[in-house]
Amino acid sequence: MATGRTHRPATRSRGIPEATVARLPLYLRALTALSERSVPTVSSEELAAAAGVNSAKLRKDFSYLGSYGTRGVGYDVEYLVYQISRELGLTQDWPVVIVGIGNLGAALANYGGFASRGFRVAALIDADPAMAGKPVAGMAVQHTDELEKIIDDNGVSIGVIATPAGAAQQVCDRLVAAGVTSILNFAPTVLSVPDGVDVRKVDLSIELQILAFHEQRKAGEGAIEAAEGAVGVEGPAAKVTKPAAGGGTHRKGPDGDVPAVMPA
Amino acid sequence: MATGRTHRPATRSRGIPEATVARLPLYLRALTALSERSVPTVSSEELAAAAGVNSAKLRKDFSYLGSYGTRGVGYDVEYLVYQISRELGLTQDWPVVIVGIGNLGAALANYGGFASRGFRVAALIDADPAMAGKPVAGMAVQHTDELEKIIDDNGVSIGVIATPAGAAQQVCDRLVAAGVTSILNFAPTVLSVPDGVDVRKVDLSIELQILAFHEQRKAGEGAIEAAEGAVGVEGPAAKVTKPAAGGGTHRKGPDGDVPAVMPA
DNA sequence: TCATGTGAACAGATTCACAGCG
DNA sequence: CGCTGTGAATCTGTTCACATGA
Incomplete structure (x- = not known):
């Protein structure tokens, strides 16, 4: 997702969905490890586990590249390494x-x-x-x-x-x-x-902030329901149409009306 | 995207879509910059430009947090900084x-x-x-x-x-x-x-490999169609059911049958 | 028989376009 | 009038479940 501004659709280049492209390097890494251990073939299940995705997704991903597997058997490791490398453009310098x-x-x-x-x-x-x-x-x-x-x-x-x-x-x-x-x-x-x-x-x-968001949520857990009902911790519920106190247009914060502005 | 293995749905925590959460830090950064320049309000259009997204998306994102803007005017910078910081859990250490x-x-x-x-x-x-x-x-x-x-x-x-x-x-x-x-x-x-x-x-x-993928595609441009038709650069077209040469089961590579295995 | 490959159902995210409000 | 806020349409991605073929 990080394809930056101004340049857009970037959609699927030649049919391969962006989300799939982003996972190919992951598969490639897992396959390379298998290759080094001289493992000849892998099933979608095994490879998916090694790459940290689920097998249905992996099979769908590979299906965009072509039919490179063998039914009842799995995928040839070396062959897949090559195909993915080529697809990613890694066969060149x-x-x-x-x-x-x-x-x-x-x-x-x-x-x-x-x-x-x-x-x-x-x-x-x-x-x-x-x-x-x-x-x-x-x-x-x-x-x-x-x-x-x-x-x-x-x-x-x-x-x-x-x-x-x-x-x-x-x-x-x-x-x-x-x-x-x-x-x-x-x-x-x-x-x-x-x-x-x-x-x-x-x-x-940015990554840390995303983690903090989820971390904060974990800490709250069961307390959230109660708090939301009782105090009205923002969300549509906090959509107070008229500010309760303070003359301004805004300032509908849940825990105190004046924003505690962050340090730079 | 990057939420790793084993832990999954991770879907929207308390109603805020994951994709939105991932953009909040971006908005926050842009808002902080405005705040430092003492800009009092921004329109969704301006802020979106500063954050590198489009304004509809930004408004939709903010709508998940509540109705923090003023129609006909825009958003109060300080107030939004506070709201987003709190939402991300950055008001704590x-x-x-x-x-x-x-x-x-x-x-x-x-x-x-x-x-x-x-x-x-x-x-x-x-x-x-x-x-x-x-x-x-x-x-x-x-x-x-x-x-x-x-x-x-x-x-x-x-x-x-x-x-x-x-x-x-x-x-x-x-x-x-x-x-x-x-x-x-x-x-x-x-x-x-x-x-x-x-x-x-x-x-x-991984990021580099994704870039390489798109880079490769740029280089190919119009030549792709021709190449695919002529040489059969993989895709369903390369689904050769029986290997043309070499005894193995696979090895259907387009430019040479033996995969040029990558260095470690 | 077994695991791939895929249509179809589903879920999530983005974009559109406009009603509603300040 | 201008800009927010949001339903509805669309698009992208994921998951399901099974027909297909080695």
Whole structure:
């Protein structure tokens, strides 16, 4: 889901639903593990368990790729690894650049999963002149001035942004102008890009906030019903048409009328 | 999307659809920015643009929280910030532990977005005895032996796993046994957890693979039709019932019969 | 006989379009 | 009049359940 703004339907490219595409890497990982253990075939049931999905979904997913299984038997591991790899475009080499070599950028550069599976870190780029030339993950960091040249020389079409939020849009614009058409954004900002450019974002604080939401709910559990009935903890129930106290238009908060504004 | 295995329906908790919950942090961020610029109100149109969604979706999302807007005017920024914060459970403090202080763990520890918005790093934990006591992000790293005690003493319910894949499940088990009920997993593995525990995963290589899929498609463009017709690039068309060459059962690959197995 | 592959039923999310209210 | 709030239509994704074929 993280395909960012401005670029839309992105619907099923050549018939494969987006949700399925997002699961293919999961299957591929599970299959690779099986392959390493020289397991020749798997059933949808086994593979689904390894990938953490249910088997009906997995079979449906695979059905979009074609009929690659054998009824009564299962799927040939090696063959599926190949098919999924090809479908994902991993049989070719994808040079990527990482822009912003701070803590996170360095972590990404060192991340092994990057190098495997068809991705190759073509360059590490940072705006800080003091970083230029410094070795990170066995590679010399290059200055932002070189960005366009690097993209061009290496035929880079995928860029990773690991800069502070403030710099992200500007970096993004330069990447796109230089020919990058897919961006993985770690900066906590919404990027705008022209049509035809894909953006996916990875956002730590968003993930945490989603967890907090569910966590909060767990704590409440049975108390919720009671509280809602009694105090009217928001929801349509709290739709007080006229504010009970305080002259303003709004301020219909359930636990006290004045919002306790969050710290920045 | 990312709610991990074993725990499922997870559907709408108390009426708010999961998809909406996932966008609330986005709105909150945009609203916080407006708040800092002292903007008093926003229309759904403006806010949607800032958050990178469309306005109908945003209005629908907000409608699940209650009727917090004013027709003909828009939404009160401060008020919405408060409502969303409360809905997400950010008006309380969430102590989190980060397990695995490698490159990534250190990056996370240093990540500012952590500290803001209700999350507090209660401890950094690593299995390497050599790391113990070392300062990272102004905090002394503690040894895994202390894990249970730390969780308990600090009332931690959210854990972040940034260990290598091999250690993740084991760490996860210990976190859960110690009382953690929400986990953010950066290790490239499927975690199994008992019912009632939420897992969200952030997986760099999966994101890249999804980008590669779309990237590949862009490159192909009009050529796809032709190629499929001519060579029979898989799809139902490639459903060769009997392998053309090579004795095996499968191996129906389009560009060469032997799968070019990926490197690990 | 067994597990795949898939139509059909269902569920969830998005978009449309407009009634309703400030 | 302008913008929110929301039913209804649509679209996407998931699950069911079973016919099909190795």
